[in-house]
Amino acid sequence: MRKTAIQTKDPHIQALARIVGGEKSILYKKEDLIAYDCDGFTVHRHLPKAVVFPKNTEEVAAIVKYCHDHDLPFLARGAGTGLSGGAIPLNGEVVISLTRMKRLLHVDLENRRAVVEPGFVNLKLTNSIADRGYYYAPDPSSQYCCTIGGNVAENAGGAHCLKYGVTTNHILGLEVVLPNGEIIEIGENGIPDPPGYDLLGLLTGSEGTLGIVTKITVRILKNPEAKQTVLAYFDRVEDASQAVSDIISAGMVPAALEMMDQTAIEGVEAAAFPVGHPKDIEALLLIEVDGISAGISEQINEILHICKKRNVREVKVAQSEEERARWWANRKTGFSAMGAISPDYLVQDGVIPRNKLPEVLKNIRAISKKYGLRIANIFHAGDGNLHPLVLFDARKPGETERALAAGSECLQVCAAVGGSITGEHGVGIEKKEEMRFIFSDEEIVAQTDIRDVFNPKNLLNAGKLFPTPGRCVEMKQVASSIK
Amino acid sequence: MSLRESEIKSGPACTTVSLGNYRFSDPPDPSKWADCVHCGMCLESCPTYEQTGQEQHSPRGRVHLMKSVGEGKLEITEDLIDPIFTCLDCRACTTACPADVDVGGLIEQVRGQIRQAIPLTGWKALVSDFFLKGVFPYPSRLHLLGSLLKLYQKSGLQTFARKAKLLRMMPKHLAEMEAILPEVGVPVRKKYKHTNVIKAKGETKHTVALLTGCVMDVMFSDINEATIRVLTRNGNDVVIPQNQTCCGALHVHAGDRETGRRLAKQNIEAFRHVDRVIVNAAGCGCMLKEYPELFRDDPEWHEKAEQFAQKVEDISKYLHDTGYDKPKTELNMRITYHDACHLAHGQGIRQEPRALLTSIPGVEMVAMPNADRCCGSAGIYNLTHPEMAGAVLESKMEHVPQDVELISMGNPGCMLQMALGVMKYGRNQKVVHTVQILDWAYQKEEGKEVRI
Ligand SMILES: Cc1cc2nc3c(=O)[nH]c(=O)nc-3n(C[C@H](O)[C@H](O)[C@H](O)COP(=O)(O)OP(=O)(O)OC[C@H]3O[C@@H](n4cnc5c(N)ncnc54)[C@H](O)[C@@H]3O)c2cc1C
Ligand code: SF4
Ligand code: SF4
Numbered sequence: 001m002r003k004t005a006i007q008t009k010d011p012h013i014q015a016l017a018r019i020v021g022g023e024k025s026i027l028y029k030k031e032d033l034i035a036y037d038c039d040g041f042t043v044h045r046h047l048p049k050a051v052v053f054p055k056n057t058e059e060v061a062a063i064v065k066y067c068h069d070h071d072l073p074f075l076a077r078g079a080g081t082g083l084s085g086g087a088i089p090l091n092g093e094v095v096i097s098l099t100r101m102k103r104l105l106h107v108d109l110e111n112r113r114a115v116v117e118p119g120f121v122n123l124k125l126t127n128s129i130a131d132r133g134y135y136y137a138p139d140p141s142s143q144y145c146c147t148i149g150g151n152v153a154e155n156a157g158g159a160h161c162l163k164y165g166v167t168t169n170h171i172l173g174l175e176v177v178l179p180n181g182e183i184i185e186i187g188e189n190g191i192p193d194p195p196g197y198d199l200l201g202l203l204t205g206s207e208g209t210l211g212i213v214t215k216i217t218v219r220i221l222k223n224p225e226a227k228q229t230v231l232a233y234f235d236r237v238e239d240a241s242q243a244v245s246d247i248i249s250a251g252m253v254p255a256a257l258e259m260m261d262q263t264a265i266e267g268v269e270a271a272a273f274p275v276g277h278p279k280d281i282e283a284l285l286l287i288e289v290d291g292i293s294a295g296i297s298e299q300i301n302e303i304l305h306i307c308k309k310r311n312v313r314e315v316k317v318a319q320s321e322e323e324r325a326r327w328w329a330n331r332k333t334g335f336s337a338m339g340a341i342s343p344d345y346l347v348q349d350g351v352i353p354r355n356k357l358p359e360v361l362k363n364i365r366a367i368s369k370k371y372g373l374r375i376a377n378i379f380h381a382g383d384g385n386l387h388p389l390v391l392f393d394a395r396k397p398g399e400t401e402r403a404l405a406a407g408s409e410c411l412q413v414c415a416a417v418g419g420s421i422t423g424e425h426g427v428g429i430e431k432k433e434e435m436r437f438i439f440s441d442e443e444i445v446a447q448t449d450i451r452d453v454f455n456p457k458n459l460l461n462a463g464k465l466f467p468t469p470g471r472c473v474e475m476k477q478v479a480s481s482i483k
Numbered sequence: 484m485s486l487r488e489s490e491i492k493s494g495p496a497c498t499t500v501s502l503g504n505y506r507f508s509d510p511p512d513p514s515k516w517a518d519c520v521h522c523g524m525c526l527e528s529c530p531t532y533e534q535t536g537q538e539q540h541s542p543r544g545r546v547h548l549m550k551s552v553g554e555g556k557l558e559i560t561e562d563l564i565d566p567i568f569t570c571l572d573c574r575a576c577t578t579a580c581p582a583d584v585d586v587g588g589l590i591e592q593v594r595g596q597i598r599q600a601i602p603l604t605g606w607k608a609l610v611s612d613f614f615l616k617g618v619f620p621y622p623s624r625l626h627l628l629g630s631l632l633k634l635y636q637k638s639g640l641q642t643f644a645r646k647a648k649l650l651r652m653m654p655k656h657l658a659e660m661e662a663i664l665p666e667v668g669v670p671v672r673k674k675y676k677h678t679n680v681i682k683a684k685g686e687t688k689h690t691v692a693l694l695t696g697c698v699m700d701v702m703f704s705d706i707n708e709a710t711i712r713v714l715t716r717n718g719n720d721v722v723i724p725q726n727q728t729c730c731g732a733l734h735v736h737a738g739d740r741e742t743g744r745r746l747a748k749q750n751i752e753a754f755r756h757v758d759r760v761i762v763n764a765a766g767c768g769c770m771l772k773e774y775p776e777l778f779r780d781d782p783e784w785h786e787k788a789e790q791f792a793q794k795v796e797d798i799s800k801y802l803h804d805t806g807y808d809k810p811k812t813e814l815n816m817r818i819t820y821h822d823a824c825h826l827a828h829g830q831g832i833r834q835e836p837r838a839l840l841t842s843i844p845g846v847e848m849v850a851m852p853n854a855d856r857c858c859g860s861a862g863i864y865n866l867t868h869p870e871m872a873g874a875v876l877e878s879k880m881e882h883v884p885q886d887v888e889l890i891s892m893g894n895p896g897c898m899l900q901m902a903l904g905v906m907k908y909g910r911n912q913k914v915v916h917t918v919q920i921l922d923w924a925y926q927k928e929e930g931k932e933v934r935i
Contacts, residue, residue: 030557031539031565035548038521042521079526081526099536142523144524145523145526337582339522344520345520
């Protein structure tokens with residue numbers, strides 16, 4: 001084990017080490033920092049100045065205040081599973097890792113809420129209350145590892161958010177350290193919507209640019225009485241997407257409605273959790289309905305009927321919890337599974353009107369051909385949230401750039417059919433330029449103005465979420481500074 | 484045929500390939516890190532990340548670090564040692580990783596590079612050389628050590644040392660270890676030195692060879708005895724090749740791949756004439772199955788290692804697959820089962836040992852949450868990283884059910900560590916090897932009085 005003295009003369013590192021209580025709670029050597037040079041988005045990398053591991057809100061506030069007073073850029077990091085580069089220390093930030101603030105503080109079944117520290121892992125919440133018949137609904141596929149703090153920052157969604165809503169629908173209160181070190185509480189006593197502006201809504205999804213979340217009160221739900229899961233294989237993508245539309249138009253709200261295309265199926269079948277999906281189908285649907293027992297089997301029958309009407313090749317209902325779990329593990333590890341068929345991937349995160357899916361997929365196939373890169377598609381079909389996964393090999397010169405361009409074009413396609421450039425993974429570094437596909441310069445300035453209220457020195461997570469100002473924006477800033 | 488000494492001593496043809504800043508022969512396999520997409524799905528499976536919350540102590544962080552050296556972005560320095568050697572090599576990340584990244588394999592290869600670039604110095608080198616190179620590979624020396632230990636335990640010296648508080652002079656973790664040392668018996672390799680074949684009871688269905696293990700045979704000869712009884716009871720002739728040696732796992736984990744290869748060659752030769760090699764120590768079994776990894780640059784030995792690896796099987800899986808007599812007498816016990824890392828994550832053996840246990844009438848299995856979480860033993864990790872090993876053990880013990888009599892597992896290293904846990908946290912369970920329970924059941928059936 002290493003000696004316990006700080007082996008650097010850097011006064012900032014020594015001061016930060018004193019705040020967090022010594023050598024074991026700070027990293028500053030290159031060998032230790034490398035692990036923090038990126039998150040789940042690996043295209044841009046930068047070493048942080050240091051990584052600190054506070055144990056409580058007071059330490060977070062003291063670190064933030066120190067950075068604020070000494071003009072050191074800083075940012076928060078949870079598990080680093082973000083897919084848009086939100087936790088990448090582009091400016092050599094001091095990274096404030098919240099992984100040691102990982103306690104479940106309080107469970108209040110009567111009022112159906114729980115209080116957690118930001119580093120508490122998403123799935124652990126459900127695991128801790130499952131035996132009492134409760135669960136936490138937002139279930140990003142990264143839920144095995146990602147933190148609830150990171151979920152709040154990214155307003156994470158998941159397969160089951162079709163029926164239950166994304167993270168923002170489940171947040172009742174936050175404790176936040178503002179960029180000057182001040183600690184505030186929003187939604188006190190679990191009353192989520194006090195009069196005045198909806199600050200909870202503003203902070204949720206702010207991608208770590210407005211403050212550092214140090215405590216979260218979330219809504220927990222009672223387990224549904226019954227649950228059934230259907231797997232359907234389609235020869236044609238058009239039929240699968242038509243089936244999705246039919247299910248929704250029939251007035252059903254499944255808990256989850258997921259689609260994978262042929263390349264995605266190839267990936268998951270080559271990886272660690274294969275199910276045995278046929279490889280020659282164009283698409284599969286994974287559909288789950290839940291609720292009170294009465295009515296579930298009618299819904300299932302109707303879904304089976306719709307699938308058949310849309311020329312399904314094979315459709316089956318999970319016969320056991322074990323089978324259901326296998327189907328979900330296969331789906332939820334879908335992104336990482338691409339590692340089995342490609343050294344690198346880039347996940348895109350567009351939103352499209354459901355009925356445009358066949359058209360969008362056709363365009364994506366054309367993009368794939370144009371750039372000579374394979375693109376797999378995993379789709380939260382129910383809410384139109386499409387994840388094109390651009391497969392590439394960063395070791396091959398020029399391929400990373402091609403992948404980025406292909407990814408950007410996929411988003412353009414989504415925006416062009418009336419959709420959006422992010423459903424749940426956030427903008428981060430990755431899509432900040434693509435913000436222009438959907439916002440005018442004025443609209444972007446309106447948003448950075450809000451950021452400046454919270455984060456006037458722009459030390460917290462700078463260079464994310466919004467594009468580098470365009471010409472007219474710069475003009476405006478010049479004008480306002482003259483005033 | 485006897486072993487060709489010269490061949491075994493010489494390594495593979497010296498290779499000059501270097502990979503980024505890995506400059507010695509046998510560099511890590513870059514296709515292993517190429518599979519990693521940096522998703523982080525492995526983080527929560529990792530005991531050292533759980534304890535530290537730090538990503539350089541996580542599988543993803545370690546892969547990234549090892550890759551950075553391979554890509555020439557980072558030199559091999561002293562500061563690399565902490566993240567790479569704090570890994571328990573527990574392989575939990577390999578199970579968790581959707582892209583099947585072999586983090587453990589990479590870690591071992593990189594440790595090989597680090598140990599060549601920065602050799603151990605001082606007392607660490609002395610201790611490591613003494614045990615890893617000077618004792619484990621030599622049965623006679625191990626047996627001598629065993630006899631000394633026995634003398635220590637039986638002569639009253641142990642009682643004296645404990646009473647006289649002499650143990651206080653040792654570092655705390657060593658003193659703790661002393662307290663849980665099992666009572667030393669007669670190593671089976673010594674006992675059956677002049678027995679060619681231990682005959683099956685009744686009709687012979689198979690002939691199998693037993694890997695007795697090095698430390699195992701000295702410290703846990705009773706488990707080897709139980710294994711032999713269970714095998715012969717189920718129609719197996721058992722042979723114990725005398726020129727077998729230590730499996731080399733401890734050497735490979737420590738980065739001494741050269742000694743690992745030497746031992747591997749000796750074992751491959753020693754078991755040349757048998758078609759089944761039965762192992763009752765998960766760590767050793769996993770190592771034997773992975774011998775081919777050691778000979779990536781040596782086609783001839785690679786081929787031999789492949790053939791050898793095919794023959795290796797863990798005792799629980801062997802019994803489960805080839806069939807065994809279900810005990811008929813009731814053994815009224817509540818048992819919980821701990822998945823040894825190198826059985827569950829390393830060899831994918833999870834259900835077989837549980838099935839063996841539940842097939843014994845009267846056994847009530849109590850599930851252990853997170854049963855496949857490392858206990859912190861990890862070979863000699865508990866000696867080299869006592870602080871982390873202790874923290875990992877503490878988390879493990881929180882999950883061991885209170886209301887059981889036995890904690891069963893398939894790896895002697897874990898048994899020592901779990902016994903330490905039982906002692907440290909004031910629990911009262913007995914820690915036993917799965918095969919011992921089956922043996923116990925058979926003996927009871929035969930009307931014998933048994934004490935586990
Ligand atoms: C395989 C895989 C599958 C995924 N599937 C999904 C999915 O289905 N749905 C989905 O929505 N996302 C998904 N993601 C993306 C990612 O897991 C989510 O964005 C998640 O919410 C990030 O959490 P984290 O703890 O890893 O945060 P990090 O990556 O560490 O941080 C993300 C951002 O949040 C900020 N942040 C972190 N903690 C705090 C805090 N306490 N206070 C303020 N800001 C903070 C960071 O500064 C950063 O900007 C997936 C990722 C992977 C790798
Ligand atoms: S080792 Fe596997 S699980 Fe971990 S980051 Fe790499 S690909 Fe993901
Ligand atoms: S082998 Fe174990 S300790 Fe090492 S990185 Fe993997 S999970 Fe962590």
